[in-house]
Amino acid sequence: MDIRIGEIVASCERCAATEFAPLAPGPLRPESDVRCSACGATVKYGALLDQIGEEAMRRANQAIDELKKRPKR
Numbered sequence: 001m002d003i004r005i006g007e008i009v010a011s012c013e014r015c016a017a018t019e020f021a022p023l024a025p026g027p028l029r030p031e032s033d034v035r036c037s038a039c040g041a042t043v044k045y046g047a048l049l050d051q052i053g054e055e056a057m058r059r060a061n062q063a064i065d066e067l068k069k070r071p072k073r
């Protein structure tokens with residue numbers, strides 16, 4: 001499964017794959033471990049959510065910068 005919020009997808013820090021599988025059945029919690037389907041690295045689900053949050057922040061800042069670059073009327 002991919003772990004996404006909106007259009008932002010979490011990727012493995014080791015191999016950049018975006019396919020993860022939970023290690024334990026049941027609902028995913030931030031402290032749950034998920035495994036990268038490509039390289040087998042395990043990572044906390046919460047860490048992937050943080051990664052998505054940081055990417056969302058980066059995109060928001062970029063959008064703001066673009067707005068600032070526009071010439072004022």
Ligand SMILES: [Zn+2]
Nearest residue numbers: 012015036039
């Ligand atoms: Zn990986």
